[in-house]
Amino acid sequence: MRSKLEWRPARVIQIETPAEDVRAVTFAVEGLRSAFDPGSHTNIKVVIRGEPAIRTYTVLPSAPGTSTIAVKLHPNSRGGSAFIWGMAVGDETEMTEPENRFELSWRASRYLLIAGGIGITPIYGMAKALVGRGQSVRLIYGAKSRAQMAFADELGELLGDGLEAYIQDEGRTFDLATEFAALPADGEAYICGPHGLLEAARNAWRKSGRSMSRLRFEVFGDSGRFAEQPFSVTIPQYGRTFEVRADQTMLDALTEAGIDMVYDCRRGECGLCAVNIVDASAPLDHRDVFFSPEERHEGEKMCACVSRAVGGNVTIDTGYRLEARRV
Template identity: 80%
Template sequence: MRSKLEWRKARLIDVAYPAEDVRAMTFAVDGLRSTFDPGSHTNIKVTIKGEPAIRTYTVLPSAAGTLKIAVKLHPNSRGGSAFVWQLQPGDETEMTEPENRFELSWRASHYLLIAGGIGITPIYGMAKALAARGQSMRLIYGAKSRGQMAFAGELSDSLGAGLQTYSQDDGESFDLEQEFAVLPANAEAYICGPHGLLEAARNLWQKSGRPMSRLRFEVFGDSGRFIEQPFDVEVAHTGRSVTVRADQTMLDALLEAGVDMIYDCRRGECGLCAVSIVDASAVVDHRDVFFSAEERHEAQKMCACVSRLCGGRVLIDTGYREEAAA
């Protein structure tokens, strides 16, 4: 099971709108340990359709004793972004001590940072930290429009020519293959953005022959292919059946039903929550970055924390056996 989260009382003290559909919120948080690195994330308790849930967001640089997050109001939101958007200054919730699974190595001679849309949130802190230390770096920042580029003005002031922005609405795009081709041998790339961008980056990086350990990425959001629908899960060897609502993950639904699950990142990265697919009556919408494209195509396993079925029913095997655990 996941390591125990350290929850802290958090009170919203400031709200700003750094881009269209992006709300930045600063919380005063009780008992926070002193500092955290760029790329760190926090968990926040939210309420979705009257039910308690947990959402994870990157923490942005902010004053001591506070945590700042920036959240895009997503049309496909399962309800987490809608909840935090309606919070008003003075409202209280709980947040966790930040953790970091998307750390800068500080060992490269050059850093290529790539952000797609709201994927700028971890990249923003990294860019500021690298610029403050005078490191060689370049930031590529793409979004649907310039109005949707949070923090672009501030980053432009800090990075100057080190920032390049691309707006889809203006017909602009960047060539990742070319970007990778001109990097020095010991350069590293850090990417956060939609699933398609991460997939393309991973494939092109592999094709370039560079060590995969020098490509770091963080996934968020949906696959961009399907809208969430409810579906049913049956757990083999237990006969237990669970309905996964459109606004919850399969992992949450299974845990709520008391099914023993192993998990950690909840973001489709670590693969710990993977379950075997015995039978599925609809298409599996894979939203992880753990499995390869071939493995996803074979659809023998799925990450319960992010991936889902497009309606219908799936029979899974969690691999857990009571007699083995006894």
């Protein structure tokens, strides 16, 4: 289980639209400290189908006492983005103090930043911080269309030739192997984007022979392989089966039902919420970046916070033993 989050009252004070289907919402947050590092994220309380829920978003560079998040209205959203898009100036909720698990090392001679779509949100803050400290930085930014590139104009002014846009509708895609080869030995790459981009980057980085400690990433969204579908989860040690809605994660469904779970990041990065798979009647959609492709193929474990069954039922072992809890 995770340590208790410290929630702070928050009120919407500004709403902007930096790109097609992207809304930037600024909150005045009570008791918020004045500064936080680029790549930080915050938790926010939302309401989905009339029920309270928690969603996590990157915090953009913000004025003291405020937190700004940029949210894409995603067709496969589990409800969080729809809630944020429905907010108006003056609306109130609660948010947590920003925390960072996607930190810049400040040790590299050159930085390569890679963003796919709304993955620009942590990368945008990193670019500003690196330029502000006079660091050598290049940003490659991919999106389906130019209209969907949030903060592109500002980043262009900031980075000049250090920014290169790759537009899918224009037939341009990343050449990761060439980008990685251009980095010096002590260079580092930071990447945020959809699951497929993360996998391609990890594979290209491994082939380059570079240390994996110098590739840092953050993932968001679905894998792109399957549409969201409801499924069920059976836990034999509890003798119960639980339903997981299409707009809900397995982790949320189980914790809401009172099942003890270990978890932390809720983004498929830390692996703490991984459960053992006993049996599955449907394909598994692994959306984490914790397990290797080989481990996902073996199908012995899955991260409850992001991964799903594609309909049907999956039987799992959470690792908890009821007998031990009764001692």
